[in-house]
Amino acid sequence: MAIRILLSACLGERRWNQSDLIRATGIRRATVSELYNELVDKVNLEDLDLICEALECDISDLLYREENTTPCVKFTASDFGVKVTRKKTGKKPT
Numbered sequence: 001m002a003i004r005i006l007l008s009a010c011l012g013e014r015r016w017n018q019s020d021l022i023r024a025t026g027i028r029r030a031t032v033s034e035l036y037n038e039l040v041d042k043v044n045l046e047d048l049d050l051i052c053e054a055l056e057c058d059i060s061d062l063l064y065r066e067e068n069t070t071p072c073v074k075f076t077a078s079d080f081g082v083k084v085t086r087k088k089t090g091k092k093p094t
Helices: 007-014 018-025 031-038 045-055
Strands: 003-006 062-066
Touching: 007 018, 007 031, 007 045, 018 031, 018 045, 031 045
Parallel strands: none
Antiparallel strands: 003 062
């Protein structure tokens, strides 16, 4: 998976645990656990918004995209002559 969920690190930086986040947001325990352990393929945007609000962070603090080692798409925007400037956001996990 090329998208990393950095919830564990974000909670650790704030000295919060999963139960603190659950109490603050009302998100189901199973959902928080799956996000914390990076076991999800789909993420509810409302849950991400609640987490960002509770942790007072930006979405780029929670999600990080790793470059794919092999291409997964048939073509990209630059194949059509579109000049793409990449904005590097998000913290690379340590």
